[in-house]
Amino acid sequence: MIRSRFIWRLYAGTVALILLTASLIGFFVSRNIVGQSLQDTENDLRTKALFLARVYREAVADGDLSSLQDEVRGMGEETESRLTVIGADGAVLADSDADPVRMDDHGSRAEILAARKSGIGSSTRYSDTVGREMMYVALSVRDGEEIVGYVRAAFPLVDVSRRLAHIRNVIAAIAGLSSLAALLLGFFFARRVTGPLRQMTRAAIAVAGGDYEREFEVRSRDEIGALAGAFNTMIEQLRSRMETIVLDRNKLLAILSSMVEGVVAIDRSEKILHLNLAAARILDVDREQAIGNKIAEVTGMPEVRETLARAIREEREIVLETNLGTAAGKRKIEMRASPLRDGDERLAGAVLVFSDMTELRRLEAVRRDFVANVSHELKTPVTAIRGLVETLIDDAEMPPDRKLDFLRRVHDQSMRLSSLITDLLTVSSVESREWAPEIERIDLRETARRSMRNLRALGETKGLAMETDLPAEPVFAYADADAMRQIVDNLLDNAVKYTPAGGRVRVRVRPDGARAVVEVEDNGVGIHPKYHARIFERFYRIDKARSRELGGTGLGLAIVKHLVLALGGTIDVESEEGKGSVFRARMPANAPAASSRSAPTLFEDRAG
Numbered sequence: 207m208i209r210s211r212f213i214w215r216l217y218a219g220t221v222a223l224i225l226l227t228a229s230l231i232g233f234f235v236s237r238n239i240v241g242q243s244l245q246d247t248e249n250d251l252r253t254k255a256l257f258l259a260r261v262y263r264e265a266v267a268d269g270d271l272s273s274l275q276d277e278v279r280g281m282g283e284e285t286e287s288r289l290t291v292i293g294a295d296g297a298v299l300a301d302s303d304a305d306p307v308r309m310d311d312h313g314s315r316a317e318i319l320a321a322r323k324s325g326i327g328s329s330t331r332y333s334d335t336v337g338r339e340m341m342y343v344a345l346s347v348r349d350g351e352e353i354v355g356y357v358r359a360a361f362p363l364v365d366v367s368r369r370l371a372h373i374r375n376v377i378a379a380i381a382g383l384s385s386l387a388a389l390l391l392g393f394f395f396a397r398r399v400t401g402p403l404r405q406m407t408r409a410a411i412a413v414a415g416g417d418y419e420r421e422f423e424v425r426s427r428d429e430i431g432a433l434a435g436a437f438n439t440m441i442e443q444l445r446s447r448m449e450t451i452v453l454d455r456n457k458l459l460a461i462l463s464s465m466v467e468g469v470v471a472i473d474r475s476e477k478i479l480h481l482n483l484a485a486a487r488i489l490d491v492d493r494e495q496a497i498g499n500k501i502a503e504v505t506g507m508p509e510v511r512e513t514l515a516r517a518i519r520e521e522r523e524i525v526l527e528t529n530l531g532t533a534a535g536k537r538k539i540e541m542r543a544s545p546l547r548d549g550d551e552r553l554a555g556a557v558l559v560f561s562d563m564t565e566l567r568r569l570e571a572v573r574r575d576f577v578a579n580v581s582h583e584l585k586t587p588v589t590a591i592r593g594l595v596e597t598l599i600d601d602a603e604m605p606p607d608r609k610l611d612f613l614r615r616v617h618d619q620s621m622r623l624s625s626l627i628t629d630l631l632t633v634s635s636v637e638s639r640e641w642a643p644e645i646e647r648i649d650l651r652e653t654a655r656r657s658m659r660n661l662r663a664l665g666e667t668k669g670l671a672m673e674t675d676l677p678a679e680p681v682f683a684y685a686d687a688d689a690m691r692q693i694v695d696n697l698l699d700n701a702v703k704y705t706p707a708g709g710r711v712r713v714r715v716r717p718d719g720a721r722a723v724v725e726v727e728d729n730g731v732g733i734h735p736k737y738h739a740r741i742f743e744r745f746y747r748i749d750k751a752r753s754r755e756l757g758g759t760g761l762g763l764a765i766v767k768h769l770v771l772a773l774g775g776t777i778d779v780e781s782e783e784g785k786g787s788v789f790r791a792r793m794p795a796n797a798p799a800a801s802s803r804s805a806p807t808l809f810e811d812r813a814g
């Protein structure tokens with residue numbers, strides 16, 4: 207459409223110009239030629255009349271007009287024109303084409319009247335005598351001042367007209383042909399001008415549609431060529447800028463989508479511009495559907511909308527920590543909304559960053575509890591020692607056996623303090639990031655034997671049967687030997703502690719597919735299943751008083767669980783109240799892959 211309109215407008219102008227020029231030239235040329243031709247005819251007739259005048263004057267001078275008629279007839283034939291001689295009175299004396307006797311008085315003919323007045327006269331009119339349109343030129347013939355007659359030369363105008371018509375036709379044909387040629391050339395040039403423009407239009411449309419691979423062939427060196435060159439440069443720049451923009455955008459999207467924090471950006475009308483995966487998860491919405499919709503329509507959480515609205519209204523950062531009921535349950539979310547500005551620093555909307563603080567707050571709580579627990583645990587023996595020692599100091603008269611009892615109790619409490627500190631140091635050491643287990647192939651039977659050696663005396667003193675159940679073949683595990691020993695020591699220590707006199711404690715080692723299993727079994731007090739998960743928590747004891755009495759710190763199983771997990775194993779317990787317990791550690795029996803997983807810290811691991 208554009209193409210045809212432009213080419214036709216350009217072409218129509220050319221056509222009009224060519225036709226106007228051709229017709230003007232045709233018109234003026236033919237008018238000129240017609241005028242010139244009539245003038246020529248008239249001049250020609252005047253020359254002939256001059257000749258005839260001389261002939262007539264001679265005849266008049268001779269006084270003999272008898273041969274005039276013959277002479278005039280002869281001259282008329284020779285000059286192919288009609289010649290007439292008229293007397294001063296208007297009577298026709300001789301005529302080349304007619305018999306003068308039959309001709310009427312010619313004194314009143316227009317050309318004669320004019321010749322009488324000014325010596326020469328011309329007229330164009332119909333001749334009754336010859337019966338056609340004629341051009342006449344008449345001259346007066348004088349003898350001194352006196353007019354002695356008139357001579358007249360005439361030519362039929364039909365011949366002039368015919369000649370003129372021919373000339374006009376030739377001119378029209380030339381004008382027509384040159385116009386046609388000009389029209390064709392004009393069309394060709396118009397196409398040459400509009401062709402590249404059309405091409406450029408198509409390319410511009412393609413570029414607008416995102417096709418930056420379009421390129422122009424720059425053929426001409428004129429303005430259109432320069433335009434095409436500029437166009438190509440522009441496309442190239444657009445392409446490189448688009449690439450940069452797309453790259454930046456993708457980088458930003460990659461960063462946003464890999465962020466743990468949720469990010470929502472809205473414009474001033476509160477429509478969502480961007481929402482990353484984490485935010486979609488927190489708000490429990492479909493990411494694709496949410497973008498472009500108003501935040502209030504997308505989420506039913508008024509806090510989110512209000513925080514964003516405040517950041518826009520007050521044009522400052524708003525920070526708020528709140529409990530949000532998300533798909534993952536109630537979470538402590540910190541919302542940080544900041545105003546969003548465009549390139550001109552104008553307020554364009556707001557961006558909200560959600561940080562899930564649940565875990566952090568929980569860890570803080572766990573740490574607080576831990577410190578409180580540790581302080582409490584330390585305080586108890588210290589208070590007891592202080593009380594005992596103060597009594598000893600105050601009561602100088604105390605009988606020696608009572609004094610001894612007091613001192614023994616001080617000793618017990620300091621032992622308790624010591625084991626508490628030992629356990630705390632163990633916790634601190636295994637929890638420290640520097641601790642990395644030294645994984646090697648160890649025979650679990652060896653570990654079991656060593657632990658049994660350590661605790662046999664203690665158990666037997668208490669009246670327990672201390673047994674080992676080990677296969678003849680080695681049971682290999684990939685583990686840290688020290689950590690493994692500590693695990694079995696702790697389990698065995700507990701079994702001894704929580705099994706009354708006369709009971710039995712047994713360590714069993716066996717292979718089980720990809721695992722090497724250590725079981726510590728007793729038939730002691732047992733544990734109600736409702737405590738099975740909790741006993742692995744730090745400082746958790748079913749019966750605090752009894753544990754304390756037995757020298758327990760509440761950290762033993764927490765350390766066991768942490769070490770087992772750090773070595774890639776699992777721990778579980780089978781137990782019923784009053785029937786005894788089995789603690790089972792299942793360790794990897796095969797060499798670990800190159801990258802061994804890092805141990806969770808005691809604090810990260812909720813249950814342990």
Ligand code: ADP
Pocket residue numbers: 700701704728730731732733741742746747748749753754757758759760761762763764786787
């Ligand atoms: P503690 O130093 O008090 O023994 P642990 O972390 O080792 O602390 O154990 C936590 C609690 O689990 C103990 O207080 C005890 O109630 C229970 N428990 C652990 N081992 C046994 C067992 N073999 N038999 C019965 N109860 C046990």
